[in-house]
Amino acid sequence: MTDLASVDADRIDALVADLVAALGADVVTTDAAALARASIDGSHLSPVITELLPLGQAQIVVTPTSAADIAVAVGAAVRHEVPITPRGKGTGNYGQGIPMAGGLVLDTSRARRVLEVGDDYIEAESGAVMWMLEQTANRAGRQLWMYPSTAQTTVGGFVSGGSGGTGSIANGLLHQGFVTAVEVIRAVPDSEPEWMEGEDAIPYLHAYGTTGILTKVRVATEPLQPWRAFLASFDTFEQVVSLMRPFAALDPTPRLVSGDRARIAGTLPSDLGIPAGRASLRAILDEATIDEATRLVNEAGGRVDDVREGAQHTVKLSMNSYNHPIEWLQKSAPGEYFHLEVLGDALVDDLAGVESVYPDAMLHIEAQRGRPIGMLAARYTSAADVLAGFDRLAALGVQTHNPHQWAVDFEPERAAALAAVTDPQGLLNPGKLGARASEYTGTQM
Template identity: 30%
Template sequence: MTDRSAYELEAFRGDIDGIRVYGDPKQVELRSRDYYWYSPILSEELDGRVGDIVVIPQDQDEVRRVAAAAAKHRIPVTVRGGGTGNYGQCVPLEGGIILDITRLDRIIAIEPGKARVEAGARIARLDDAAHAVGQELLMYPSTRRIATIGGFLSGGSGGVGSLRHGMLRDDGNVGYVKVMTLEPEPQIIELHGPDIQKVQHAYGTNGIILELEVGLTRFTDWVHTAALFDSYLTALCFALTAQETGLDCYLLTPVERRFATFYQKFGERFPADRDAVFAMVAPAEMGRFEKLAKEFGGAVSFAMSKEELHSAGLQPAYECGWNHTTLQALKVDKSWTYLQVAYPRPFDPELVIRQMERYGDDLYMHHEMARLEGEIQIFALPLVRYRGRDAMYEMIREFQELDGCDIYDPHAYTIEDGGMKEIDTAQIDFKKRADPYGLMNPGKTRGWTPDMAVRA
C-alpha cells in the first residue's frame, strides 16, 4: 500500500497550476466509484475507497503535465472515463489522483472502415458521428450512452455487436492505440496490431490511453424487436439457429420469463408467461426473423425503430441485454447479483436447463449470442440470489467443475481473478516500461509486485 503521508498533494497542485482540479470530498467520492455495487462482495471490499483529488485535463498537453507531476511526487493515479465498469476498475485502492479524461473527447477522423478518436469520447457520440456518414461501430457495451471508448478498451471485452464482429480483442476491432507513460518526462508509445493487447483489458494499470483507432462497418437502421416462446429451451434453440443460419442481427439476447417483472414498461410485449429473445435485426431480415420464430412456435411481440421505441417510452433492445439485465433487476430488488459465464463449445442448450433446475429460484437465466476468434461462443449473465460469499463461490465451483463452464468472476477486482485466470506477462512487461514506478491503479493486477518499481 502507498503511504499517503509520503506524497505532497499541494506540491503536485502547484506543478499543475491552471489545470482543473476538484478537491471537494463529495466530488472526489463520486468519481471514485463505478458500478461495483452490483456485487455485494465488492461492495464489502471497495466501499469507502476514495482518491484524494480529481484532475480534469482539457487536452493531451495537460495530461502530460499531470503525468509528469504525479511521477515526480510518486502519487498514485487512477484513470477514469464514464465510470460504467462493474468490477471496481476505476476505484482507487490507495488514494491519490483520479484522472478524469472525459474532456479528451475529440473525434479526430472518420474514414471508410475506421475512426480515430480520443479516449474520453462518449461511445454514443462517436457512434452517432459514424452514422452521419453511413457507418457504425462494430460493437459497444449496453452502457453506450455514457461509457467512453477508452474505458471500453481498458475494462471491456465485448458487447452489443459481438454477435457479428467477435470480442474486442479479436483482429480488426481496434487498430491503433496511443499511450502516454507515467514518468517525470512522459513518453508516447504507439501500439499496432497484436501489441494492442498490452493495454486492452488492463484496467488502466500500464499507461494512459490517449487515442485509439476503432473499426467501423456499414450503417444499418436496426429493427429493435422481441420474439416470445413457450419455453426457455425453445428461446435458446431459436437464437442459436438464427445465428448459425446467418440471420443478420446485431444482438440476440434470450431472457427467461422471470425477468418480466423487471421489464414492466414492456407490458404484454414481454409477459410473465413467455420467454423472450430481444434482438436488433436488419430491416431486410425481419421477414425471415418472423418466419423462424413461427417455426419454433413463437411470435414477434413488437418491432420498432429506435425512434419509435423512444416515443413509446421503451428502452432500446441493447438495454435489455448484456449487463443491463442486472441493472434492471437491481432497480427493483437489491437482493440480486450476477455471474458471467462462458459455455463450452459447441453449445448445449440442455445444459442450461439442467442448471436452471439445479438452482431453482436462486438463478434467473439470460444469454448472449456472440463470436470469439471466429467461432460461435455463447455467454450467460444470469441473475443470482445473493446468499453470501461461500454460497456464491460454491455455485461458481459447480459451474466450472460439473458443467465445464468458464467463469469471469464479477466479484473480484483484480484483472487475473476477474477473467484472465493467469498473469499476462506481456501486460506486466509493458507496465515496467509505461509505469516504471508502479503508480497506475495500484492493487488491480497481481502480476505487479513492489520490487518491480524503479526506486531512483
C-alpha cells in the same frame, strides 16, 4: 477494507499546485463531494464486493480537456510519485476504477473530440462517448464494429475495461481487430505520447490503465446496415433458448440477440414489446432477415410483439442486454442476487442442469460468435458457496468468469511484464494487477 490508503498531504499539495499551474484551477479539485463521486462505481450491485466496500478514496480529481492535457497530468503525478487511477464515465461494476491507493483520479471524460473519420476507422480522444462515435460513423455511411451495452461509456473506458458488445456476434471481442491503434502515456517522468498499432496496441486493452494511460483510440468501422429492433415473446424461456443458434446463423448476422425468463424481463423498463409474464427475446436484426426471424419465432411457438426502425430503438435494446437485465433484477431485490458470466453450448443443450447449480438460478442468454454466452443470476448466500458452484458448472462444460474481482484477468502475466517497463514505480491504478491486487483482496473471491 476499513483503512483506506492515501498519499501524504505534502505530496498532494505540491501536485495540486503543479496541476493548477499547468492546466488551470477549473480542471483540478479537492472538493470532498467531487472526491467521493470519483471514488465509486457500480460495485454495490455485487454482494461479494459490497461486503468489502469502501475500496478507496480519491485525494485529487483532474479533468483534462484534451489528450495533450491528459499527458501533462500523468507526467505531473509521476514526478510527485502520486498514484493515478484513470476513469471514464465510471460505469464499471467491480471496482476497476476505484482509487485503492488514494492519490489522483484522472477523469478523461472531458477529452472527447472526434479526431478523424477514415474509410474504415474512427479515431477519437479517450473521453469520447461510444454512442457519439457510432452516430458520427453513421453520418459517414459507416457503423462501429461494436459498441458496449452501456452505450454512453467512453471509448477509453470501454477498451480499457470492456470485452465485447453490440456487434460481437459478427466481429468478436475488442482485441480481435476492433481496436486498431492507441496513443498511450507511460508512467515515467516527461513521458511523451506513443502511438501503438495492430498487435502492439493489444497489451493496453482490457488492462484497466495498468500498462499505460490511453489518450487516443482508433477503432474499426464497416458499412452501415439497415438495423431493426425486433421484440418477441414466448410462453417459456426454453423456447427462447432454442432460437439462439438459429438467430445467430441469420445472414446478414444480427448485431444483438438477447433472451430472458419472464422474471428477469419483468424487471426491465416498461415496454409494450416486453409483455408481462412472458419470456422475452430481443434482437437487433438487418431488415433483410426480419421475415426469416418472424418465421423462426412462429415455428417455436412465440409471437413477434414489435419491429422498430431507428437508432433510438436499437440502442435501447443494447442498453437492456448483456449484464443490464441482471442489474435490473438486482435492483428489484437489493442484495439478494449474485451473477456470473458463463459461456458454452450447455447453456442451450442443458439449460436445466446449468440453472440447477445454484438456488433460484436464472440465465440471461446472448447469442455469440461460436458459442452462446450469458449471465447466470442466483440467490446469494456467501462467496464460498459461489465458488463451490464453479466445478459443477465446469463439469457441464460451462466456462465461468468471476466478475466479482478487480484484478486484470486478460493476459495478466503479459500485462504485469509490460507494466514493469511502462510503470516502474507501480503508480498506475494500484491494486488491479498481479501481486499488487493480492494486497487488496481480503475475503475476495
